[in-house]
Amino acid sequence: MSINWIYPEYEVVRNPDRCVSCRVCERQCANEVHRYDPGLKRMLADESKCVNCHRCVALCPTRALKIVRTDHAFRENANWSGQTIHEVYRQAESGGVLLSSMGNPQSSPVYWDKLLINASQVTNPSIDPLREPMETKTFLGRKPTHIRRDSEGNIVPDLPPQLELSTPILFSAMSYGSISYNAHESLARAAEELGICYNTGEGGLHKDFYRYGPNTIVQVASGRFGVHKDYLNAGAAIEIKMGQGAKPGIGGHLPGTKIVGDVSRTRMIPQGTDAISPAPHHDIYSIEDLRQLVQSLKETTHHEKPVIVKIAAVHNVAAIASGIARSGADIIAIDGFRGGTGAAPTRIRDNVGIPIELALAAVDQRLRDEGIRENVSLVAGGSIRSSADALKAIMLGADAVYIATAALLALGCHLCRSCHSGKCNWGIATQRPELVQRLDPEEGSRRLVNLVRAWTHEIKEMMGGMGINSIEALRGNRLMLRGVGLTDTELRILGVRHAGE
Amino acid sequence: MLREGLDGVRIPSGCAVSGIFSKSGRRRSGEDIIRSIALMHERSNGLGGGFAAYGIYPEYKHLYALHVFYEGKRPKELCEEFINEHFDVVNLSKIPTRKNPRIKDEPLIWRYFVEPLPTKLAESQLDQDTFVSRCVIRVNSQIDGAYIFSSGKNMGVFKAVGYPEDVGDFYRLEDYKGYCWTAHGRYPTNTPGWWGGAHPFALLDRSVVHNGEISSYDTNRRTIEMYGYQCNLLTDTEAITYLIDFLVRRRGLSYEETASVIAAPFWSTISRMEEKEKARLTYLRSAFSGMLITGPFSILVGFNGGIMALNDRLKLRSMVVGEKGDDVYIASEESAIRVVEPHLDTLFAPRGGEPVVYRLNPPAE
Numbered sequence A: 001m002s003i004n005w006i007y008p009e010y011e012v013v014r015n016p017d018r019c020v021s022c023r024v025c026e027r028q029c030a031n032e033v034h035r036y037d038p039g040l041k042r043m044l045a046d047e048s049k050c051v052n053c054h055r056c057v058a059l060c061p062t063r064a065l066k067i068v069r070t071d072h073a074f075r076e077n078a079n080w081s082g083q084t085i086h087e088v089y090r091q092a093e094s095g096g097v098l099l100s101s102m103g104n105p106q107s108s109p110v111y112w113d114k115l116l117i118n119a120s121q122v123t124n125p126s127i128d129p130l131r132e133p134m135e136t137k138t139f140l141g142r143k144p145t146h147i148r149r150d151s152e153g154n155i156v157p158d159l160p161p162q163l164e165l166s167t168p169i170l171f172s173a174m175s176y177g178s179i180s181y182n183a184h185e186s187l188a189r190a191a192e193e194l195g196i197c198y199n200t201g202e203g204g205l206h207k208d209f210y211r212y213g214p215n216t217i218v219q220v221a222s223g224r225f226g227v228h229k230d231y232l233n234a235g236a237a238i239e240i241k242m243g244q245g246a247k248p249g250i251g252g253h254l255p256g257t258k259i260v261g262d263v264s265r266t267r268m269i270p271q272g273t274d275a276i277s278p279a280p281h282h283d284i285y286s287i288e289d290l291r292q293l294v295q296s297l298k299e300t301t302h303h304e305k306p307v308i309v310k311i312a313a314v315h316n317v318a319a320i321a322s323g324i325a326r327s328g329a330d331i332i333a334i335d336g337f338r339g340g341t342g343a344a345p346t347r348i349r350d351n352v353g354i355p356i357e358l359a360l361a362a363v364d365q366r367l368r369d370e371g372i373r374e375n376v377s378l379v380a381g382g383s384i385r386s387s388a389d390a391l392k393a394i395m396l397g398a399d400a401v402y403i404a405t406a407a408l409l410a411l412g413c414h415l416c417r418s419c420h421s422g423k424c425n426w427g428i429a430t431q432r433p434e435l436v437q438r439l440d441p442e443e444g445s446r447r448l449v450n451l452v453r454a455w456t457h458e459i460k461e462m463m464g465g466m467g468i469n470s471i472e473a474l475r476g477n478r479l480m481l482r483g484v485g486l487t488d489t490e491l492r493i494l495g496v497r498h499a500g501e
Numbered sequence B: 001m002l003r004e005g006l007d008g009v010r011i012p013s014g015c016a017v018s019g020i021f022s023k024s025g026r027r028r029s030g031e032d033i034i035r036s037i038a039l040m041h042e043r044s045n046g047l048g049g050g051f052a053a054y055g056i057y058p059e060y061k062h063l064y065a066l067h068v069f070y071e072g073k074r075p076k077e078l079c080e081e082f083i084n085e086h087f088d089v090v091n092l093s094k095i096p097t098r099k100n101p102r103i104k105d106e107p108l109i110w111r112y113f114v115e116p117l118p119t120k121l122a123e124s125q126l127d128q129d130t131f132v133s134r135c136v137i138r139v140n141s142q143i144d145g146a147y148i149f150s151s152g153k154n155m156g157v158f159k160a161v162g163y164p165e166d167v168g169d170f171y172r173l174e175d176y177k178g179y180c181w182t183a184h185g186r187y188p189t190n191t192p193g194w195w196g197g198a199h200p201f202a203l204l205d206r207s208v209v210h211n212g213e214i215s216s217y218d219t220n221r222r223t224i225e226m227y228g229y230q231c232n233l234l235t236d237t238e239a240i241t242y243l244i245d246f247l248v249r250r251r252g253l254s255y256e257e258t259a260s261v262i263a264a265p266f267w268s269t270i271s272r273m274e275e276k277e278k279a280r281l282t283y284l285r286s287a288f289s290g291m292l293i294t295g296p297f298s299i300l301v302g303f304n305g306g307i308m309a310l311n312d313r314l315k316l317r318s319m320v321v322g323e324k325g326d327d328v329y330i331a332s333e334e335s336a337i338r339v340v341e342p343h344l345d346t347l348f349a350p351r352g353g354e355p356v357v358y359r360l361n362p363p364a365e
Helices: A024-028 A055-059 A082-094 A181-194 A207-215 A229-234 A261-267 A287-300 A317-325 A346-351 A356-369 A387-396 A405-411 A441-465 A488-494 B031-039 B073-086 B118-124 B128-142 B164-170 B217-227 B236-250 B255-262 B267-271 B275-287 B334-338
Strands: A010-014 A034-037 A042-045 A065-069 A115-117 A138-140 A163-165 A169-171 A216-220 A237-241 A252-254 A275-277 A307-312 A331-335 A377-381 A400-403 A481-483 B013-022 B049-054 B064-070 B087-094 B108-116 B146-150 B155-160 B180-188 B201-203 B206-212 B297-303 B306-311 B320-324 B327-331 B346-348 B356-359
Touching: A010 A042, A024 A034, A024 A055, A055 A065, A115 A387, A138 A377, A169 A181, A169 A441, A181 A207, A181 A405, A181 A441, A207 A216, A207 A229, A216 A229, A229 A287, A237 A287, A287 A307, A287 A317, A307 A317, A317 A331, A317 A356, A331 A356, A356 A377, A356 A387, A356 A488, A356 B217, A387 A400, A387 A441, A387 A481, A400 A405, A405 A441, A481 A488, B013 B031, B013 B297, B013 B306, B013 B334, B031 B049, B031 B164, B031 B180, B031 B334, B049 B164, B049 B206, B049 B297, B064 B073, B064 B155, B073 B087, B073 B108, B073 B128, B073 B146, B108 B118, B108 B128, B118 B128, B128 B146, B128 B236, B146 B155, B146 B201, B155 B164, B155 B201, B164 B180, B180 B206, B180 B297, B180 B306, B201 B236, B206 B236, B217 B236, B236 B255, B236 B297, B255 B275, B255 B306, B267 B275, B306 B327, B320 B334, B327 B334
Parallel strands: A169 A400, A216 A237, A237 A307, A307 A331, A331 A377, A377 A400
Antiparallel strands: A010 A065, A034 A042, A115 A481, A138 A163, A252 A275, B013 B180, B013 B206, B013 B327, B049 B155, B049 B180, B064 B108, B064 B146, B087 B108, B201 B206, B206 B297, B297 B306, B306 B356, B320 B327, B320 B346
16 A cells, blocks of 8 residues: 555644543544553554544543644645645545535535624514514415315315424434434434424434324435335425435435444345435436326325425526426425535535525525415525524525534534544444444433524524514515625525615 | 605605594595594604595496506606506596695696406406506506506595695595595605605505504515515505405405404414314414514505404504494594594504404495
């Protein structure tokens, strides 16, 4: 083997005055960075294995550790960054496609940060959410186009199937297999307590979690892993995954090393085989095929459950969404290009697709222009980082938002972006039992509940500030947004005026 | 100066509203409503006032009465060409006015009594009301300088930039007799450049006077614009009028049901109701979620044969209702009722979101 040209990105800094050689760091690190040298009687570290996940730092009882970015550097070059050079070295060595995890870390524009929210002054009173009702309840699904009355003239309240949420936030799809049993249980329990939904992802639903059905969205993806009649009927809604923001246009690949035990059983594939989701659904090569899948899923579930179609935000997303809105689907989920993933080819993650803000604004406007916005609800995801992002998404036109990275952060994820290695020290993106047990579903769900409640509080405060006491009065309320530092084109697409106008 | 709505300018306003309705259909002149709204002089600032009156054109009660503002002769020619193409004009005239030193810069103000041309109507495959409303929206959004501000049968809107009492004097409202009158005094926070921005706002026979500033405006506007309406004025009142027109005329809701959509009860209230009512209100709220109005408002909705008063669900604007025999008085302030009728049988303040609807007895034709 040739010499490794890559100097480690991070350095493990250990304060010898504090370290008591308790070896916690050694036991906690699945990457085997730390080891004890009996001869020297002290701890040593192999930085080349470190992914900067902070597990050792967080558990070090004497706070003797920190991980810092190395100051070792290439000659300065504005065109060839150290990262780029490293990637060339790695590919020259391996001949392979670069893999990455979690969302695009590049400095592409984040429009949320360039949108500002309004508040009432004088002409219209703000409303105090501590004193007045402040409503975040949300219904997702198609709206009726005409009203039916019985023989006495009373309205027949026959709403098409709806997904009822206490707050307009859902946990986005993450499959059992890509994340652990305990991570799934945390999400399911939190969703139940919050009155929202989590999403199984494409790996089927573990038999233990059928009892969270009313708070579960079951996903049907191109690999159809774990899909059967009971599964489809178990959830509150069915999601057809056509695409994912982190990797539009390609499928998925869960390595055989993760297809063990219950994961294999739940996915209904043999242990140790790679779970490969094809890039397209091989029964959907066009919009009319999608319509057939939507209808057959509805038939299977007696037309009682809304069907979601999830697509990645790509260039012609508005036209695609318009087609989906006429396909019989009840909800469209749009996933922006900063959305997360358990594993994606780096070049695709960082270069394919468009930001969710622009996609969402374009889709909402297109559906309105065509008069079919009430045919579907819109869920936006692909990096909603805070309650402010969530609120801005709703103001641009979303009915609700999907969050996944934020939910994983709540569970302990430190965004080391190494999910594809399967050695998640926080027990989230791994199937190794000794790592999985580190995530306590009781504690995990408590933290998820806290996060969503905190965001909901913040949303209510901002709503009250605008004199709005019901979330539906903010949906598509773009007049309450202003842009800063945006071009005319960006403002036009977002449908927002510049601050000061 | 930028003109309200036409140049993308949106102006919030505070306001006074008043309404007088006779359940027995007794018609009275415009003098009482002028006295009522004039008492609330302090609630307006001279930048907008107006009236809607019902039952004023009995001799033409089967014809649509179009009241039109023209900024010059050219828009008038264009608009009349359009009207002649689409309608049979039975009568036309200038609307009679008198000079008032505080009402200035008046446009040309014309009135047409029309009915849709049968051939055009058949060609459009629409019912009469839809045909007329589409024509009105088309003129207002496409003919620069022409603005149809009243288009109902046996009713009319009279409005201008000025204090409402001067507007009433200007339009000689003492010469009209109606069973229902509503009035509006406006307190915009900016200077509206033209008369179209004054209230009431009306489409067909539905007119709305409104006090408040709705925080759901853009949600409501973008929702209603999906159904062929165009909010040209960017005022709350315009959006509210279209919402009500849509829900009542096109979706067939009653005014009470409409109130349950635009000033819906809170979910916490709905959850305490018996199952049937819960299902009904859940249906209305979720089916028309984009039409919920938040923020302060008190509105009076006039329509042929009735009137509805409605407050926002938190009651962030004042409004009281008084009754005396067959007569009903509704106003932002009690004093504006007492100045017309000091001896009331009853007086009450409707709760937030609680619609108060009165209809003619017997009903209008």
